Amino acid sequence: METTQLIEAITQCNRDVSNGVPGAREKLLPLTYQLSASVETPTQMIWSTFSTGPLRAATVRIAIDLDIFETLKAADGGSTSILDLAKPRNASPDLVRRIAAFLASVDVILETGVDAYSATRISNALTTPGILGGAIYGHDIMSRSMWEIPSYLSKRSYQNPSNPVDAPLQDAFNTKEHFFPYISANPLLVKSFADFMGVYRDGKEHWTTFYPLRERLQHVPDSSSGAIALVDVGGGLGHDLATVLAQHPDLSGKLVVQDRKEVIDSIDPAKLDAGIHREAHDFFSPQPRKAKLFYLHSILHDWDDENCIKILQNVSKGMDVDSRIAINDLLVPDRGSSRSLTSMDLGMMALGSATERTERQWRQLVETAGLRVTKVFRPFDPSTSTSKKDTRAYRSHLKTKRHADNAGLAPPSGFSCQYCEQNFTRKEGPIRHLERNQCPKAPNPKRKHESLDSRADDAKRRACVGPRSDSTASDDIDEDIDSGYGGLYAREGAGGGPSIASSSKSPEDSTTDHTVSAGAPSPYEYPRKASNVSADMPTPVQLPPLSAVWSPEYSTAPSISHNATSYLLPAHQSPTAYSHTATSSSLTRATTGDSEMTETSWYNPAEEDEDDEKQSFLIMPNNPRSMSSPALHTPRQVFDPTTGHTGGEGPRPLSDAMERMSLKNVVMNNHSIDAAVSKTPDSSAASATRGPSRFSLATSTATSDYNAKRLSFTSLLGGSSIKSVHPSAVYSVPHSRTASLLTIGSRSTMSLDEMAAPFASEVDPELRDHRGKGDQGEGRIRRKVFRPNLPSISSLFPQSRPRSRDSNNTDDSSEGLTLTSSNRADGVQWDLLAPTGSAGTASKGGKSHQLWVRALEDHSEDARGALTLRKGDEIQVLPHHRSGNGEWYGINQDSKKGFFPRKHCAVLQGRLYHPTIPEEG
Ligand SMILES: C[S@@+](CC[C@H](N)C(=O)[O-])C[C@H]1O[C@@H](n2cnc3c(N)ncnc32)[C@H](O)[C@@H]1O
Numbered sequence: 011m012e013t014t015q016l017i018e019a020i021t022q023c024n025r026d027v028s029n030g031v032p033g034a035r036e037k038l039l040p041l042t043y044q045l046s047a048s049v050e051t052p053t054q055m056i057w058s059t060f061s062t063g064p065l066r067a068a069t070v071r072i073a074i075d076l077d078i079f080e081t082l083k084a085a086d087g088g089s090t091s092i093l094d095l096a097k098p099r100n101a102s103p104d105l106v107r108r109i110a111a112f113l114a115s116v117d118v119i120l121e122t123g124v125d126a127y128s129a130t131r132i133s134n135a136l137t138t139p140g141i142l143g144g145a146i147y148g149h150d151i152m153s154r155s156m157w158e159i160p161s162y163l164s165k166r167s168y169q170n171p172s173n174p175v176d177a178p179l180q181d182a183f184n185t186k187e188h189f190f191p192y193i194s195a196n197p198l199l200v201k202s203f204a205d206f207m208g209v210y211r212d213g214k215e216h217w218t219t220f221y222p223l224r225e226r227l228q229h230v231p232d233s234s235s236g237a238i239a240l241v242d243v244g245g246g247l248g249h250d251l252a253t254v255l256a257q258h259p260d261l262s263g264k265l266v267v268q269d270r271k272e273v274i275d276s277i278d279p280a281k282l283d284a285g286i287h288r289e290a291h292d293f294f295s296p297q298p299r300k301a302k303l304f305y306l307h308s309i310l311h312d313w314d315d316e317n318c319i320k321i322l323q324n325v326s327k328g329m330d331v332d333s334r335i336a337i338n339d340l341l342v343p344d345r346g347s348s349r350s351l352t353s354m355d356l357g358m359m360a361l362g363s364a365t366e367r368t369e370r371q372w373r374q375l376v377e378t379a380g381l382r383v384t385k386v387f388r389p390f391d392p393s394t395s396t397s398k399k400d401t402r403a404y405r406s407h408l409k410t411k412r413h414a415d416n417a418g419l420a421p422p423s424g425f426s427c428q429y430c431e432q433n434f435t436r437k438e439g440p441i442r443h444l445e446r447n448q449c450p451k452a453p454n455p456k457r458k459h460e461s462l463d464s465r466a467d468d469a470k471r472r473a474c475v476g477p478r479s480d481s482t483a484s485d486d487i488d489e490d491i492d493s494g495y496g497g498l499y500a501r502e503g504a505g506g507g508p509s510i511a512s513s514s515k516s517p518e519d520s521t522t523d524h525t526v527s528a529g530a531p532s533p534y535e536y537p538r539k540a541s542n543v544s545a546d547m548p549t550p551v552q553l554p555p556l557s558a559v560w561s562p563e564y565s566t567a568p569s570i571s572h573n574a575t576s577y578l579l580p581a582h583q584s585p586t587a588y589s590h591t592a593t594s595s596s597l598t599r600a601t602t603g604d605s606e607m608t609e610t611s612w613y614n615p616a617e618e619d620e621d622d623e624k625q626s627f628l629i630m631p632n633n634p635r636s637m638s639s640p641a642l643h644t645p646r647q648v649f650d651p652t653t654g655h656t657g658g659e660g661p662r663p664l665s666d667a668m669e670r671m672s673l674k675n676v677v678m679n680n681h682s683i684d685a686a687v688s689k690t691p692d693s694s695a696a697s698a699t700r701g702p703s704r705f706s707l708a709t710s711t712a713t714s715d716y717n718a719k720r721l722s723f724t725s726l727l728g729g730s731s732i733k734s735v736h737p738s739a740v741y742s743v744p745h746s747r748t749a750s751l752l753t754i755g756s757r758s759t760m761s762l763d764e765m766a767a768p769f770a771s772e773v774d775p776e777l778r779d780h781r782g783k784g785d786q787g788e789g790r791i792r793r794k795v796f797r798p799n800l801p802s803i804s805s806l807f808p809q810s811r812p813r814s815r816d817s818n819n820t821d822d823s824s825e826g827l828t829l830t831s832s833n834r835a836d837g838v839q840w841d842l843l844a845p846t847g848s849a850g851t852a853s854k855g856g857k858s859h860q861l862w863v864r865a866l867e868d869h870s871e872d873a874r875g876a877l878t879l880r881k882g883d884e885i886q887v888l889p890h891h892r893s894g895n896g897e898w899y900g901i902n903q904d905s906k907k908g909f910f911p912r913k914h915c916a917v918l919q920g921r922l923y924h925p926t927i928p929e930e931g
Pocket residue numbers: 190207208243244245246247268269270273291292293294306307308309312
């Protein structure tokens with residue numbers, strides 16, 4: 011804008027501020043910056059940048075040391091002479107005169123006469139702990155590190171820094187320590203930094219105003235139970251939790267602030283609300299607390315990717331199935347980054363080779379950590395949308411997005427294509443349109459049509475996303491992308507302020523917090539994302555956001571190698587929607603070690619259930635022939651968990667098994683997930699039951715598959731693997747519309763027939779009929795639910811049938827087995843005491859029920875070292891099966907996973923939950 015226009019805009023904006031127009035103040039400051047820039051000559055720019063700027067920082071710091079701001083404040087609005095300003099530190103009046111003159115010239119203090127000064131709003135703020143801390147930390151650490159950037163980069167050939175202990179800070183201070191340990195040695199810096207953290211978000215909308223905290227924490231038991239609702243990881247002095255408590259004094263469950271010991275020790279208990287518990291905890295070690303929500307505010311932007319992943323994985327150790335991690339950080343927009351955002355980004359580089367991140371980087375990071383981004387939350391942005399119409403549009407936009415998530419296939423209830431935004435009257439419209447390669451914008455190599463030109467595209471997209479800023483940062487994601495992904499909540503804020511940075515506003519004025527959703531991108535983000543697909547991201551084939559793909563290992567996501575992609579389509583879409591899927595992917599690297607699965611997923615329970623109930627998903631390989639392999643018939647190496655030895659039918663090198671894998675039939679309906687996993691003799695059947703709020707996928711496999719198989723649950727919406735998991739375990743994922751599993755595969759291979767064999771009698775004829783048809787000879791299949799025949803309760807517990815439906819304490823201990831039943835509001839609970847070891851899953855009417863057992867004493871490891879049980883631990887027991895020379899029970903409860911030998915059942919007490927009393931037989 012021209013200077014004249016800027017002045018007019020400023021005048022108008024100032025009027026709006028006076029009239030209380032929402033967002034007006036946020037617009038004003040950037041306009042003043044633009045005005046300065048428009049009138050400044052290049053020479054003046056040099057002076058202001060290299061002289062005035064550094065001197066402003068230096069003189070503020072000097073004035074702090076000389077107590078000048080305190081002295082001015084004590085005058086309570088009156089003037090103070092230079093002589094009086096010099097007194098506290100016995101400084102030279104001539105020196106103080108020069109300092110004061112400069113500070114007055116840059117409007118930090120006010121010159122009221124000859125050698126007379128008074129306080130200003132700013133100088134008074136510089137006497138408060140937070141702003142004072144910011145000035146000390148800013149000068150002593152931040153500025154000095156930033157000054158070092160040019161020489162640092164020069165010495166390192168201008169490569170993007172990534173080593174957290176080789177950043178400009180290390181050069182500036184000649185240290186090898188990371189920023190945090192480095193400042194730890196200096197109590198003033200520890201305090202200054204922590205105090206500043208308490209205020210740097212001031213003026214911005216607090217995250218609790220747009221994150222549904224109450225809903226998320228609503229089922230947390232009362233804190234007297236010891237339950238923890240919220241852990242603020244790296245929460246500094248607890249200021250975020252203090253605000254939470256102030257806004258929601260009646261929240262159930264404990265609030266815990268964790269930070270480094272020196273920070274926690276520096277908290278004055280008298281100043282911390284009694285409802286907030288302090289805990290010294292290093293987030294590079296496993297999270298010791300279980301909580302419903304772990305909140306990370308301005309944590310990950312301090313770190314490089316590798317350390318972020320470590321932090322996330324450690325935090326996830328504290329997650330239960332319904333836990334979430336809330337990440338509150340900036341989001342770098344594709345363009346139009348604000349002043350504060352770019353400063354923060356380079357500041358993070360200077361301090362720790364760290365970075366602010368784009369949406370794609372966030373998603374990649376979170377997914378690489380084995381987590382999923384469920385949903386992005388951000389506040390309604392008053393600076394970009396002031397009209398009621400926009401507000402309404404925004405609200406309906408959010409609603410629309412929820413539908414999009416629920417459908418799993420991005421088009422929202424508006425039924426527009428997520429790529430080209432063409433409108434359809436029916437939901438399947440966009441799907442078919444994509445399937446038939448009719449979309450000119452889809453990232454599909456087969457597409458025939460020309461893309462819209464970028465301007466039209468941009469304009470269309472803007473129209474699509476609803477309320478938009480009129481600013482230049484129109485490529486920012488400023489809508490809530492409720493795409494059903496894990497919980498990433500980001501923020502953008504002024505000068506390190508806490509909200510995601512996809513704002514079109516300048517940093518200082520931004521109060522917009524954006525939620526970033528990873529996982530299935532919302533239709534609103536596709537165009538932008540599509541153009542930014544990185545080569546090392548899973549390559550979408552046709553419907554990339556829905557892909558459930560194999561990942562070699564969650565910790566190596568950037569190097570994921572896929573040669574195909576699986577698709578999950580909602581079964582309530584058109585029949586043809588079932589026909590897509592899957593894949594043969596190559597597993598480039600075997601997954602070893604930890605196989606637990608966690609995910610982050612934010613969702614509003616009130617919003618999810620209805621749509622979930624309607625969904626069924628199916629995965630089938632699209633090219634069974636490609637998955638046939640002699641390897642299936644190769645003698646296997648059999649691992650016997652009872653002895654810990656391998657033997658059996660002969661060796662099968664792991665590397666051979668790793669070379670291939672196949673996707674299995676997986677069908678998920680409202681109540682079960684059934685999967686054909688393999689064929690005898692290495693037969694295995696997978697079944698899953700869904701509890702009221704989650705899916706548990708259980709597979710019982712032959713032990714010989716232990717080395718040969720892994721299941722991988724992949725995000726329906728995310729396009730990349732969450733984690734690889736052990737096939738014999740139960741993995742629970744939050745049952746949200748976003749958490750729809752799944753791809754199941756193994757490193758063995760099989761044909762479609764082979765996959766179907768265990769359930770041959772139930773295979774839908776169309777499965778066979780359609781095999782070989784389809785776009786590329788893929789199997790096309792209609793929806794079919796495979797249900798393995800699970801044993802009935804009476805066959806599992808022949809000695810322990812309840813004598814009567816209504817009996818309590820039914821006791822049949824002829825084999826030492828005691829099964830008691832008691833009525834519960836939600837059905838009947840069976841308590842099983844199995845001293846001789848019997849456990850299993852009961853089945854009735856095609857539904858499987860879950861048996862949970864509780865360890866009556868400590869157990870260390872089973873033969874595979876996969877199990878550690880503490881007395882009182884509850885684990886889920888899967889259907890037993892025979893394998894090798896033992897009878898086994900698959901179990902899993904968080905980290906308790908793997909097979910559970912029968913002999914251990916002697917110490918298990920079980921509780922069988924199911925909704926009705928089982929009938930005999
Ligand atoms: C940028 S501050 C953010 C503080 C607070 N979450 C907020 O947003 O105001 C980063 C915090 O991480 C803490 N921190 C750094 N390293 C840590 C570690 N290894 N374990 C726990 N906290 C750590 C710091 O002490 C600091 O409080």
